[in-house]
Amino acid sequence: MTARHHRTRYQRYSGGPDPLAPPLDLREALGAIGEDVMAGASPERALREYLRRGDRQMRGLDRLAEAANRRRRKLLEQRNLDGTFEQIRQLLDEAVLEERKQLARDLDDDARFAELQIGNLPASTAQAVRELADYSWRSPTAREKYQEIADLLGREALDQRFAGMKQALEGADEQDRQAVSQMLADLNELLDAHNRGEDTTEQFADFMDKHGQHFPENPENTDELIDSLARRSAAAQQFFNSLTPQQQAELAELSAQAFGSPALMNQIDQLDAALRHARPDLDWDGAQRFSGDQPMGLGEGAAALADLGELEELAEQLSQGYAGAQLEDIDLDALARQLGEEAAADARTLAELDRALREQGLVHRSADGRLELTPKAMRQLGHSILRDIAQQLSPRTGERRADTAGRLGEPTGATREWAYGDTEPWDVTRTVTNAVLRTAAAGGPGSVATMTSHGVRIEMDDVEVSDTEARPQAAVVLLVDTSFSMVMEGRWTPMKRTALALNHLISTRFRSDELHLIEFGRHARDTDVATLTGLEPRMEQGTNLHHALLLAQRHLRRFPNAQPVLLVVTDGEPTAHLDASGEAFFFYPPHPQTIGLTVRELEHLSRMGTQVTFFRLGDDVGLARFIDQIARRIGGRVVAPDADGLGAAVVGDYLRSRTGR
Template sequence: MTPSRYHRTRYGRYTGGPDPLAPPVDLREALDAIGEDVMSGVSPERALREYLRRGDANMRGLDRLAEAANRRRRELLRSRNLDGTFNEIRELLDEAVLAERKQLARDLDDDARFAEMQIDSLPASTAQAVRELSDYQWRSQTAREKYQQISDLLGREVLDQRFAGMKEALEGASEQDRQAISEMLTDLNDLLDAHNRGEDTTAQFQDFMNKHGEYFPENPENTDELIDALARRSAAASQFFNSLSPEQQAELAELSQQAFGSPALMNQLSQMDAALREARPDLGWDSGQGFSGDQPMGLGEGAAALRDIGELEELAEQLSQAYAGAQLEDIDLDALERQLGDEAAADARTLAELDRALAEQGFFQRTPDGRLNLTPKAMRQLGQSILRDIAQQLSSRSGERRADTTGRLGEPTGATREWAYGDTEPWDVTRTIGNSVLRTVAEAAPGADPVAAMASGGVRIDMGDVEVTDTEARPQAAVVLLVDTSFSMVMEGRWTPMKRTALALNHLISTRFRSDELHLIEFGRYARDTDVAELTALEPRMEQGTNLHHALLLAQRHLRRFPNAQPVVLVVTDGEPTAHLAPDGEPFFFYPPHPQTIGLTVRELEHVSRMGAQVTFFKLGEDPGLARFIDQIARRIGGRVVSPDLDGLGAAVVGDYLRARSAR
């Protein structure tokens, strides 16, 4: 019996682009964070930009990604140096000279003595020694092979600077391999010259790739792509040379002439570099870097490190988004993955998707003057989120009504009634099923077992069985929220909680209690009618004055529009009245509060009270003058005083509104 065969499957990371199983971007969390910044006085455009820069707990922002790119660049500069190839050549030269000395010591002829004198008189410079030994007749086979390795190493290194993988591919290369490289360079230079002359090189490029495509793993599709791939490597080779000390530059220039034992290779490469520089002059050919580490690099490794450094510098600029017309789509995700790993690329991709989704979902809109604003949809989303937080606060307090209870047009009375056409009240299920059972028993045949009759035929509900919950109508409310926007609200950190409160109350009324009419009024040196979008985007005003008098005048105008509605006035403030509206329409400010200001404010509060309004003051802070004023006026007009902390302001206002509504 043959053993059963099975197929072993190995799973790896998905590499076909963005993970198709990744969760969608969390727009709600992003919008909450952006909304908090907007409510603190930051413009929506800057708030969006700042969120993308800082990210969140699960996603690195642009600043952290740019910091990682800069840190990686510094590590490359600190950990590496450019002595690798020089050290390797020096070691090969020392080994060749040592082997030759041993051979000459065994040879007794006069020519051996002359050769010893030639070896002893070699210059200290590695490059000059290599050049003087180019015509030397080696007696030691080992020494001849070591010297040939120097020539081959130089050829492979200078090619590896400009063509990917050449150092390894040409190890142990034959003369035929070197000739193939020479032919490729000749054809390449012809192609580059034709391109720089402005000629159509489509056919020439195809012929070139058919003949020499094995040397280009990037698999370019046209001449421009070929130039892009080669120019970056060639520019990095130039930057490598510029990064050397003057002594190292002189040695490398002299050593390179011995690549593959002839200056022909360097001549071809120099011609190629010049053509590439002409085609792509903006790649920083004349720049360099200062390496200071203890890890030596060869010519190819050094050029690769410089390409990495250049790529990291470009990524840092792209991630900074500090240039004109910057977009997240500018970020090279492939380069980011090469340099910082797939997680960094995933974070950048998520940021771009988030930015695009916020725009596509309609959370931002451009005003005619070019400013970016939050849309009504965004305001609803923010209000829902804030109300959800407030609901959790209310539900944790004993005796408080939850803010997420669905509003109805009436409250149950405890009684039921027979359903009539047009009723929208909920069914009383217990009474309805009970009526059906009783009717089924009554309709059973005389003498029949009613239980058996129900078991056989079941219980069928007739429309006459249905009873609905009886409710009584609730009156409409005209709600006015007056919020203090004076200088002290900004200085004491009450600006954002005030806005959150207005946004939550607006969302609650507009979605759950739509029969009520909410109006927002903000007051500082003078009062202004506003809406939730304007209030949310309102920047801090450095103006002194608490003009409650003017705010109450505007509130009465709103209440008069709804004469049959129950008036509700909610006042959020942290200071006693210090301003009033003068007869000429200009605000009058004086501190400490002027008696006329107090008198006019009290008069308007009494007018509001006579209109039947329920007035609630939400006192912020510990201002003794405010406490005295509010306590006295509350007793005078039968109002309420609530002293919440900042975190509980929204819950206090929403809870008070719900209590007042329940009382109605």
């Protein structure tokens, strides 16, 4: 018995979206969009910029558009439209050379006259071909070469309008040419009826039954047939428009010799007119300037011009710069044809990501039509930022995670995976359940019997501990400087990231604490995390810490039984205060009255038992002197992180204040 060996071949999947691709991970997209929003961009602009930029694994719209433009330039710079002219000139030269050889062997007077006729042909290829139309060739080889010119012109003219016709009619006989002529006549009748508004359903079916082999696109109705033909016809016209005046004149003369008769070009002209009438929206008057050294024939040139038109449309679609632009506008089939399947996959992923951000409730339209980040998006951003800060707080392996730090206290009702250093009690129910599920998944069909006879073995990955939070309650106020210097010195985004992280930590891990946000420039304002995240830079001078402290006191008095905690983030000494009328008074260098009023409110807070920490950004000597003196006076703390370490400094200080409580 002979053994049979089956060989299996593997290749890239090309049947559409990868069915084994992982689901879209929106975290990186949301993080990038959030960073832009915190830097001052609107959510609308941030989303648009992310889609244009892409990420590490996915090309954005700009790179795809750049690839389309690069391919377009390459076509123009490498190719030219001289291919058919060069072929005809070569065939003509070969025919004349063979005829001269034959005439040199013939000794009659007619041969001498023919030599004179051959020797005085016009320099113009088209005129020479026309002048030889009635010439009686003596050399069979020369006659065949000349006939090839007429055959080539006919096949090229058809190939411009019908893809692959040049190859299909190579070596065709008169019967084949008559069949093509009949197809053109029937096609023109069909298009004329369609343009008159008649119902062409039956006529189209009869046409496809007779001539369907010439249309591999397999159109299903007259409109689809017109769509497939009109673009190539428009490209053929663009080919003619792109020629020099001399080439246009030569081509017009040569075309009359197609298949040895002007009948073919008359039918093609009728076809072009009907298609132009049916699809006037196409670019029939356009032209391109090719400058390369790789010649193209008429059909190949028309195909290249069709590609150029398609690339221009793709570039516009990818730019998304027109009114009402949507990612669904991008023609993925055209993108795959021009730039490959990977480009189409990138564009498809961008569209899916845009849709997923909306469908999963991460962005939505406000009542006034503006795109906004939702509370769900804010929570995810806060979680991501807090995770980054936790890595800054615990850079060494084995240290406890910062988001679980704090003394044991009341259970929150939640559980989490055990990590090295945790001292919280095990959640027995969750731990045993994890072990049972893992054993069942690993054991296969006999897993139940295995567990019955051998019991369940608990591994460290199964262990979950009870989540706890420390008590008592704290009323935390975070004051963030939003003066213009924060923008100029690159501290705007770190300030917002800090507020987001602290808000997420308190709202998810320490729910008994109350966080309140106040931003201060020339004036101070109560705010929330969503408003602060989307806050755009203000071109205003002034650091009104005095006003911010007044708002902080008002808030803290609402929680008389809570531990007051004040966290102040600033990069400049106080230069503004509220006067008796409630207006902001600004003066630089700091006015003594501004300093006095600010110190007075800090002392009020100190008498309330407030734990005060200043986070001093930058190297302002005046700010350092003021903060150091007031911290000693009220028993506060001073932390001087760099901008990138601000989040870790604030979160770490808050966690230490909880431990102290």
